[in-house]
Amino acid sequence: MTASADTRAMTGATDPCLRFEDVVVSFTAGAGLVSRLRGNMTQFNAVDHVDLAVRRGEILGVVGESGSGKTTICKAALGLHSMAGGRVTLDGAPFDLSSGAMQMVFQDPLSSLNPRQTVAEALAIPLRLHGLAGKRDMPAAIDALLADVGLGAQFRNRFPHELSGGQLQRAAIGRALATRPRVLFADEAVSKLDVSVRAQILNLLKRLRDTHDLTIVFVTHDLHVARFLCDRIAIMYFGKLLEVGPTREVYADPKHPYTRELLGTLDRQRDAEVSTRDIFNPLTDDTRACRYLGRCPHAMEVCATVHPDHRRVGREHLAACYLYENEGGDE
Amino acid sequence: MTVPLLEIANLNVKFRLGAGDLPVSSDVSFTLDKGRVLGLIGESGSGKTITSKAILRLLPAGGEMSADHIRYNGRDIAALPPREFDRLRGADLAMIFQDPVGSFNPVKTVGWHFRKVGRLHPGGHGGIMADAAEALRQVDIADPKTTLGKYPHQLSGGMLQRCLIALVMFSKPSLIVADEPTTNLDNLVERQIIDLFDKLRREVDASFIFITHDMTIAEQVSDSIIVMYAGQIVEQGPTEALMRDPRHPYTQGLVKTARELEGDVEKLTEISGEVGTGAWPENRCRFAPRCPLYDAACDHAIALHHVKEHGEVRCIKANRSEDAI
Numbered sequence: 001m002t003a004s005a006d007t008r009a010m011t012g013a014t015d016p017c018l019r020f021e022d023v024v025v026s027f028t029a030g031a032g033l034v035s036r037l038r039g040n041m042t043q044f045n046a047v048d049h050v051d052l053a054v055r056r057g058e059i060l061g062v063v064g065e066s067g068s069g070k071t072t073i074c075k076a077a078l079g080l081h082s083m084a085g086g087r088v089t090l091d092g093a094p095f096d097l098s099s100g101a102m103q104m105v106f107q108d109p110l111s112s113l114n115p116r117q118t119v120a121e122a123l124a125i126p127l128r129l130h131g132l133a134g135k136r137d138m139p140a141a142i143d144a145l146l147a148d149v150g151l152g153a154q155f156r157n158r159f160p161h162e163l164s165g166g167q168l169q170r171a172a173i174g175r176a177l178a179t180r181p182r183v184l185f186a187d188e189a190v191s192k193l194d195v196s197v198r199a200q201i202l203n204l205l206k207r208l209r210d211t212h213d214l215t216i217v218f219v220t221h222d223l224h225v226a227r228f229l230c231d232r233i234a235i236m237y238f239g240k241l242l243e244v245g246p247t248r249e250v251y252a253d254p255k256h257p258y259t260r261e262l263l264g265t266l267d268r269q270r271d272a273e274v275s276t277r278d279i280f281n282p283l284t285d286d287t288r289a290c291r292y293l294g295r296c297p298h299a300m301e302v303c304a305t306v307h308p309d310h311r312r313v314g315r316e317h318l319a320a321c322y323l324y325e326n327e328g329g330d331e
Numbered sequence: 332m333t334v335p336l337l338e339i340a341n342l343n344v345k346f347r348l349g350a351g352d353l354p355v356s357s358d359v360s361f362t363l364d365k366g367r368v369l370g371l372i373g374e375s376g377s378g379k380t381i382t383s384k385a386i387l388r389l390l391p392a393g394g395e396m397s398a399d400h401i402r403y404n405g406r407d408i409a410a411l412p413p414r415e416f417d418r419l420r421g422a423d424l425a426m427i428f429q430d431p432v433g434s435f436n437p438v439k440t441v442g443w444h445f446r447k448v449g450r451l452h453p454g455g456h457g458g459i460m461a462d463a464a465e466a467l468r469q470v471d472i473a474d475p476k477t478t479l480g481k482y483p484h485q486l487s488g489g490m491l492q493r494c495l496i497a498l499v500m501f502s503k504p505s506l507i508v509a510d511e512p513t514t515n516l517d518n519l520v521e522r523q524i525i526d527l528f529d530k531l532r533r534e535v536d537a538s539f540i541f542i543t544h545d546m547t548i549a550e551q552v553s554d555s556i557i558v559m560y561a562g563q564i565v566e567q568g569p570t571e572a573l574m575r576d577p578r579h580p581y582t583q584g585l586v587k588t589a590r591e592l593e594g595d596v597e598k599l600t601e602i603s604g605e606v607g608t609g610a611w612p613e614n615r616c617r618f619a620p621r622c623p624l625y626d627a628a629c630d631h632a633i634a635l636h637h638v639k640e641h642g643e644v645r646c647i648k649a650n651r652s653e654d655a656i
Binding site for chain 1: 374375488517518519520521522544545546547581584585588589591592593595596598599600601602603605606621
């Protein structure tokens with residue numbers, strides 16, 4: 001299946017900067033010797049035919065539970081996972097890994113920095129490799145990066161273990177900015193931080209978007225954080241993109257039943273009711289059917305046949321659900 | 332007057348290091364009534380986990396605890412001999428850790444863990460398994476029989492956390508310390524676990540100490556809240572009063588950020604700086620380096636003072652005329 005011009009236009013944005021076209025990333029379960037001999041090796045798609053366009057200068061939130069493929073799709077864009085199908089383009093061209101135009105910040109800053117390198121050394125490597133600073137202007141370039149992320153020059157010669165959680169994450173963001181990327185992926189970049197520090201880093205990301213002309217793809221499972229930071233929200237569930245739209249619209253009027261269930265957790269007045277319905281199992285369940293079938297209160301016959309494609313439910317709001325028909329479907 | 336389930340007076344924890352003692356929690360006092368939930372809030376290094384572990388005598392090597400008293404149902408358990416305390420912990424006092432995977436033996440089935448906990452069960456093997464299945468059903472596990480035969484790695488994080496809660500509830504403890512029990516879980520599972528605690532509290536009248544760094548969660552689950560900072564209680568009071576009118580500048584910052592994240596703002600209010608570690612100066616408020624209200628008057632050890640219809644606050648700037656008793 002290839003993305004039709006139709007779906008591409010729909011998931012697209014006015015000025016797409018980063019585009020995922022029909023992206024598939026598949027993993028193999030039971031790749032061990034015994035499973036192979038028994039022949040019960042199974043493949044499943046951690047990211048399953050996803051079309052998504054990210055606009056220049058926006059912060060796009062990719063929201064989903066563990067196993068939804070939200071991290072995998074970002075890593076695939078950066079070449080950290082190979083894609084089984086589809087392509088990712090940046091400004092219309094296939095992404096060149098060596099350009100440094102896309103960078104990633106991870107959840108745990110301590111493990112993403114080399115414990116034996118000072119902050120200055122960590123920042124100098126990308127600057128040197130990309131020819132962005134020579135020996136003479138290196139100290140100034142490092143200081144400028146530190147200033148960008150709100151760290152003083154006194155942090156230059158500190159080692160990672162000498163920094164607090166917030167300072168470490170600032171250093172990691174600074175290193176990602178060294179190559180002057182156009183797109184920054186942030187994978188749960190504030191989840192491990194203390195609450196009082198979280199606000200600092202969230203404000204920092206918002207500021208950097210403006211000062212550095214950045215496009216940010218922010219992966220999170222925190223619905224409050226996503227609402228604060230993101231212009232648009234993409235909801236993923238077991239490898240499928242279920243809904244995408246402007247943050248305000250999605251939060252005020254979620255369309256997909258899964259999004260409704262997920263955002264329902266924010267509602268304190270909600271009656272205590274525990275869902276015990278079946279969760280999709282990618283290894284045993286029919287992968288052609290809608291992923292949300294087993295839990296969906298609106299399941300219909302058609303849902304069991306083929307996973308729905310995206311329908312337009314608002315001007316910039318799409319949902320992959322048979323409950324909706326295309327609105328103003330002249331595209 | 333009924334006796335509170337738990338009364339703690341002046342609990343101190345310190346670690347012995349080569350260079351001297353490192354105090355990690357100072358003069359913690361509180362009471363918890365039966366069937367109530369106490370939310371214990373703070374960031375890493377604030378002493379919230381270590382305080383709870385000290386109560387259950389689960390301090391890591393090098394940790395030392397002292398207290399004026401720790402009364403459980405009116406009886407001082409601070410000086411209880413280890414053997415007697417062991418009998419209390421596990422049967423009456425229980426702890427749920429953040430990471431369910433680490434709480435299970437990876438090479439044993441879920442059922443094995445229930446047999447271990449229930450070895451004194453009067454019904455023998457059959458009775459234990461029947462009750463274990465019922466316990467799993469209580470935590471909304473759809474197919475308890477199959478689940479009992481599974482190994483920890485065969486279950487998802489949410490399932491495993493629910494199994495752990497069922498296991499802990501199996502011995503019908505009256506006090507459960509839950510340390511960030513939902514932090515690693517997805518939103519929907521988190522909601523399920525919180526609903527589950529609520530159900531258990533109503534049905535078996537258990538009391539909880541719910542440790543979290545998330546103000547929003549604490550507000551949802553607890554009757555009263557203790558906020559810890561740098562090893563000290565900086566504010567405590569009934570949840571409603573504390574969330575509506577936080578007095579300590581640190582609590583104010585936390586509540587403000589939580590409210591902003593629930594609402595719609597362009598920029599979040601920041602608490603500047605970060606919590607320090609190590610030894611804090613004796614002659615200054617520990618929050619001083621980050622406090623917007625700090626001045627020379629804060630340069631001495633600050634005591635908790637009582638605020639009418641609110642609780643206790645460790646800040647000299649939080650006094651208001653209407654608080655005078």
